[in-house]
Amino acid sequence: MQALLSILIWLPIAGGVLTWLIGDRNPRLARWLALLTSLAALVLSIPLYTHFDSGSAAAQFVESHPWIPQLHSSYALGVDGISLPLILLTTFMTVPVIIAGWSVIEKRPAQYFASFLIMEGLMVGVFAALDTLLFYFFWEAMLIPMFLIIGVWGGKRRVYATLKFFLYTFLGSVFMLVALIYMYNKSGDYSIASFQALPLTLTEQRWIFFAFLLAFAVKVPMWPVHTWLPDAHVEAPTGGSVILAAIMLKMGGYGLLRFSLTMTPDASRELDWLIVTLSLIAVIYIGFVAIAQTDMKKLIAYSSIAHMGFVTLGAFLAYSIMRHTGAYTGAVNALDGAMIQMISHGVISGAMFLCIGVLYDRMHTRDIAAYGGVINTMPIFGAFFVLFSLANTGLPGTSGFVGEFLVILASFKASFWYALAAGTTLVLGAAYTLWLVKRVIFGPVANDHVAALKDLEPREFLVLGVLAVAVLLIGLYPAPLVNLMESSVHHLLQQMTATKLPVA
Amino acid sequence: MVESTLSLASITPALPEIYLGAVICLVLLVDVFGAAKFPSLGTTLSVLLLGLGSVLIAFHSLVPARTVLFDGLYVADPVAGFLKLAAFLAVALALYYSQAYRRRRGLRGGEYDVLALTALLGICVLISANNLLTVYLGVELLSLSLYALVAFERDSGDAAEAAIKYFVLGAIASGALLYGMSMLYGLTGTLDLGKLATAAHDQASAGLLIGMAFVIVAVAFKFGAVPFHMWVPDVYQGAPTSVTLFIASAPKLASFAFTYRLLSQGLAGMPQAWAQMLGVVAVLSLALGNVVAIAQTNLRRMLAYSTIANVGFILLGFVTASPDGYQAALNYTVVYVLTTLGSFGAILLVSTKGSELDQLEDYKGFVTRDPLMAVLLAALMFSTAGVPPFVGFWAKLWIIQSLVNAHLLWLAGFAVLVSVIGAYYYLRVIWFIFFEPPVERARGEAGGAERAVLGLNVLALFALGVVPNVLLALCQRLLPG
Numbered sequence: 001m002q003a004l005l006s007i008l009i010w011l012p013i014a015g016g017v018l019t020w021l022i023g024d025r026n027p028r029l030a031r032w033l034a035l036l037t038s039l040a041a042l043v044l045s046i047p048l049y050t051h052f053d054s055g056s057a058a059a060q061f062v063e064s065h066p067w068i069p070q071l072h073s074s075y076a077l078g079v080d081g082i083s084l085p086l087i088l089l090t091t092f093m094t095v096p097v098i099i100a101g102w103s104v105i106e107k108r109p110a111q112y113f114a115s116f117l118i119m120e121g122l123m124v125g126v127f128a129a130l131d132t133l134l135f136y137f138f139w140e141a142m143l144i145p146m147f148l149i150i151g152v153w154g155g156k157r158r159v160y161a162t163l164k165f166f167l168y169t170f171l172g173s174v175f176m177l178v179a180l181i182y183m184y185n186k187s188g189d190y191s192i193a194s195f196q197a198l199p200l201t202l203t204e205q206r207w208i209f210f211a212f213l214l215a216f217a218v219k220v221p222m223w224p225v226h227t228w229l230p231d232a233h234v235e236a237p238t239g240g241s242v243i244l245a246a247i248m249l250k251m252g253g254y255g256l257l258r259f260s261l262t263m264t265p266d267a268s269r270e271l272d273w274l275i276v277t278l279s280l281i282a283v284i285y286i287g288f289v290a291i292a293q294t295d296m297k298k299l300i301a302y303s304s305i306a307h308m309g310f311v312t313l314g315a316f317l318a319y320s321i322m323r324h325t326g327a328y329t330g331a332v333n334a335l336d337g338a339m340i341q342m343i344s345h346g347v348i349s350g351a352m353f354l355c356i357g358v359l360y361d362r363m364h365t366r367d368i369a370a371y372g373g374v375i376n377t378m379p380i381f382g383a384f385f386v387l388f389s390l391a392n393t394g395l396p397g398t399s400g401f402v403g404e405f406l407v408i409l410a411s412f413k414a415s416f417w418y419a420l421a422a423g424t425t426l427v428l429g430a431a432y433t434l435w436l437v438k439r440v441i442f443g444p445v446a447n448d449h450v451a452a453l454k455d456l457e458p459r460e461f462l463v464l465g466v467l468a469v470a471v472l473l474i475g476l477y478p479a480p481l482v483n484l485m486e487s488s489v490h491h492l493l494q495q496m497t498a499t500k501l502p503v504a
Numbered sequence: 505m506v507e508s509t510l511s512l513a514s515i516t517p518a519l520p521e522i523y524l525g526a527v528i529c530l531v532l533l534v535d536v537f538g539a540a541k542f543p544s545l546g547t548t549l550s551v552l553l554l555g556l557g558s559v560l561i562a563f564h565s566l567v568p569a570r571t572v573l574f575d576g577l578y579v580a581d582p583v584a585g586f587l588k589l590a591a592f593l594a595v596a597l598a599l600y601y602s603q604a605y606r607r608r609r610g611l612r613g614g615e616y617d618v619l620a621l622t623a624l625l626g627i628c629v630l631i632s633a634n635n636l637l638t639v640y641l642g643v644e645l646l647s648l649s650l651y652a653l654v655a656f657e658r659d660s661g662d663a664a665e666a667a668i669k670y671f672v673l674g675a676i677a678s679g680a681l682l683y684g685m686s687m688l689y690g691l692t693g694t695l696d697l698g699k700l701a702t703a704a705h706d707q708a709s710a711g712l713l714i715g716m717a718f719v720i721v722a723v724a725f726k727f728g729a730v731p732f733h734m735w736v737p738d739v740y741q742g743a744p745t746s747v748t749l750f751i752a753s754a755p756k757l758a759s760f761a762f763t764y765r766l767l768s769q770g771l772a773g774m775p776q777a778w779a780q781m782l783g784v785v786a787v788l789s790l791a792l793g794n795v796v797a798i799a800q801t802n803l804r805r806m807l808a809y810s811t812i813a814n815v816g817f818i819l820l821g822f823v824t825a826s827p828d829g830y831q832a833a834l835n836y837t838v839v840y841v842l843t844t845l846g847s848f849g850a851i852l853l854v855s856t857k858g859s860e861l862d863q864l865e866d867y868k869g870f871v872t873r874d875p876l877m878a879v880l881l882a883a884l885m886f887s888t889a890g891v892p893p894f895v896g897f898w899a900k901l902w903i904i905q906s907l908v909n910a911h912l913l914w915l916a917g918f919a920v921l922v923s924v925i926g927a928y929y930y931l932r933v934i935w936f937i938f939f940e941p942p943v944e945r946a947r948g949e950a951g952g953a954e955r956a957v958l959g960l961n962v963l964a965l966f967a968l969g970v971v972p973n974v975l976l977a978l979c980q981r982l983l984p985g
Contacts, residue, residue: 023875068973070980071905108871141892147931151939159939163931170891170927174920177901181908181916 016117034113057491072189081488161235172218179211205267219252233301238357282309287428314338334410341403372446399474517580535614546614554596579634602746623649666742677725684718740808749848775825789816827985832902869942895968
């Protein structure tokens with residue numbers, strides 16, 4: 001139990017390196033090794049859930065070893081109710097990604113699977129790190145495998161897309177590094193906890209807030225720094241899109257919750273209007289943009305941006321609730337909603353990209369106009385597609401509903417206009433998603449290619465089936481997830497509403 | 505504690521230089537009598553003896569205390585011992601990587617090895633200089649050896665052009681250095697770096713400032729920093745790749761020592777003045793190096809501009825004029841040398857008889873031709889770009905941290921911004937290697953042993969990246985505050 005988090009980080013990385021070493025001489029062995037490693041990681045993450053004490057907001061499964069004693073930075077890992085669901089999401093989503101690439105990837109398959117395993121380890125590292133330098137280490141290192149995944153196995157404009165992805169995120173992150181160093185100089189060590197406890201003047205907080213915002217807003221991504229995402233999604237291979245949407249975007253949300261809100265609470269309170277405005281623009285404007293797309297992947301990419309708008313909105317609602325009602329009641333709903341939205345969007349967007357991957361593998365086009373009446377030739381697939389699409393629109397009973405509902409509920413407390421603007425997602429989300437379903441799935445068979453389609457293979461059925469169960473489970477019975485993070489969310493609310501200004 | 509009598513005990517701290525002198529004589533003799541039968545004997549011998557020498561230094565000359573010898577001309581202190589060790593290893597590695605290449609290009613003459621060794625001797629003298637004259641002696645010994653090495657390939661027009669440019673500009677820089685030194689001497693009346701430090705203050709006369717400015721010109725030239733960088737791209741591209749590898753690696757350690765001895769020690773009394781000038785040089789180098797590198801299509805030329813940018817980072821460490829800045833600069837220099845040895849070593853190992861394989865185009869789809877070397881090159885590029893888990897990230901981090909410590913937040917912001925720009929052209933190399941369809945090129949002839957050594961070289965970058973405290977602790981011990 002002691003080293004569980006370390007195992008969850010280094011086991012996939014070691015498995016990835018081994019897979020890479022096996023190489024393409026024996027792709028069969030490489031595939032199986034990759035699958036077994038990801039399954040092992042998934043199984044090993046279960047005790048993380050069962051042994052987690054949800055009554056405590058403190059970090060659990062803590063490991064701490066000196067790493068760079070000269071800088072007072074340590075190899076410190078631990079989880080709380082906010083990072084645990086995201087780690088579970090990571091280990092859960094990697095398995096379908098490996099299976100989805102099973103026979104589809106023909107070009108250098110060993111390297112493909114190795115990249116995803118290494119990614120998995122690094123992503124768990126990001127969520128588990130209790131030391132900011134360690135966090136940054138994983139955060140940046142993760143760019144390498146993703147850069148290669150999009151660049152090697154991507155579509156026609158893959159080079160453009162992957163360079164844009166890398167440079168955008170790199171640019172965002174470096175200023176966070178300067179902010180971290182600045183705070184280290186004041187606090188004397190690099191741990192997250194001491195940064196959270198460090199008193200800072202409002203001017204300092206503002207600068208640090210913007211440095212963090214640049215890093216996290218690019219990753220989320222928030223309007224207007226979202227432009228890398230549609231490109232990256234369209235060009236990435238299916239697995240890359242899934243990981244990108246399901247987990248990498250969550251790092252931005254996680255960063256806002258873990259760093260911005262708790263380390264610069266006063267600046268967050270002062271500048272919450274900025275985040276709220278950007279989030280609402282993401283919800284409304286990007287929603288409209290999504291309607292206009294002709295490429296399925298691009299449509300889902302824009303839908304991701306709109307949905308992540310709910311995460312950022314929920315994260316920063318507490319301040320305006322306080323301003324409007326004089327109390328923080330309802331703010332917990334906003335944070336809960338943001339967290340559930342992250343998990344739910346991880347599963348749904350992953351499933352949507354996998355569905356598009358299923359179609360693309362057969363037709364080699366993502367152009368919506370090339371499809372029509374798929375349900376006639378692929379009834380089982382059609383059912384899955386419709387289910388995930390409805391979840392994407394936030395249908396009650398699916399996971400997509402819970403998060404959006406909680407955030408909209410909370411935004412009513414803050415302001416009627418916020419709620420009205422956020423509520424448009426119910427219309428816009430339905431518009432772009434259902435119109436997509438109508439054009440692709442329903443209607444008469446559009447052409448000979450569609451007529452020749454074959455329904456799901458058992459492998460694809462398994463992947464989509466598992467995700468469908470997850471979507472319904474979270475939608476119908478979200479209580480375990482909410483309980484899991486309850487203490488941590490309350491603790492977060494306390495931290496973000498306390499002041500850190502130095503006593504004069 | 506200047507010792508005036510010459511006894512055996514009093515010269516033992518200078519053992520590295522004495523050993524090196526003996527090796528030079530030996531290699532010369534071996535070359536005269538054995539070259540006909542065993543043309544690569546000189547190189548093999550040099551590599552082995554340098555390896556032995558580094559063991560010797562490690563066990564003998566990593567002296568804990570500062571010792572001044574030869575009437576104050578020579579100093580042996582911990583940082584000198586470490587830099588010499590690093591220089592010995594770097595030269596040994598450079599010669600080792602070059603073997604196959606030199607065999608092919610007919611650069612086998614023993615003079616090559618001897619010139620490399622005399623350059624190393626120059627580096628060692630510079631590292632241990634405690635007097636303006638010793639500094640000059642080291643600089644000239646190093647530079648003259650390098651000029652000759654660049655021109656070594658007599659029949660190559662490019663090499664001759666590069667050598668002439670290097671020589672003429674180098675001569676001007678040497679002139680500037682001498683001129684600056686003469687002014688410093690004229691105004692303070694001492695050549696000793698220790699005495700100079702007490703004699704020259706921030707409030708000192710305009711004459712001192714002018715003298716210092718000329719010294720900085722020489723520093724910038726030796727480092728290849730803007731605006732004295734003109735020679736770098738031409739020499740890096742024109743010289744045989746094995747010589748480029750040599751110039752790009754060990755002499756940077758000498759440049760660090762040169763700057764440290766002259767400015768941080770010799771002109772310790774007037775840090776404000778030189779830190780500002782170095783700041784301008786550093787900012788210009790970072791900007792120009794990173795931006796112009798983007799436009800290059802030749803890998804060696806691109807790495808030359810990358811060198812200019814990296815030098816900017818090293819100089820930023822000096823700009824803080826603080827011990828932690830010097831530590832960061834030392835750390836960066838060592839990391840840079842290790843990475844450069846790897847990058848140019850890789851180019852050497854994959855080059856073939858007909859082609860230097862130094863055009864970016866040549867690396868299209870390289871991963872399918874040679875997966876191992878492709879991954880090593882990618883790791884080297886990521887490290888230079890400053891992406892974890894490679895040590896290049898930490899090298900940059902410590903420079904930035906020392907800047908933040910010194911309240912130079914704007915410089916820190918600028919440094920991270922240009923490193924994002926810089927990331928682009930390193931990524932472009934990886935893009936060509938991994939993302940492009942392969943082109944037909946002959947496979948390099950490098951043997952398994954050389955590839956294994958390069959693998960270890962890259963592995964060291966990774967290991968130091970995961971356990972970064974080792975190098976930092978060392979730098980802190982060597983240059984205590």
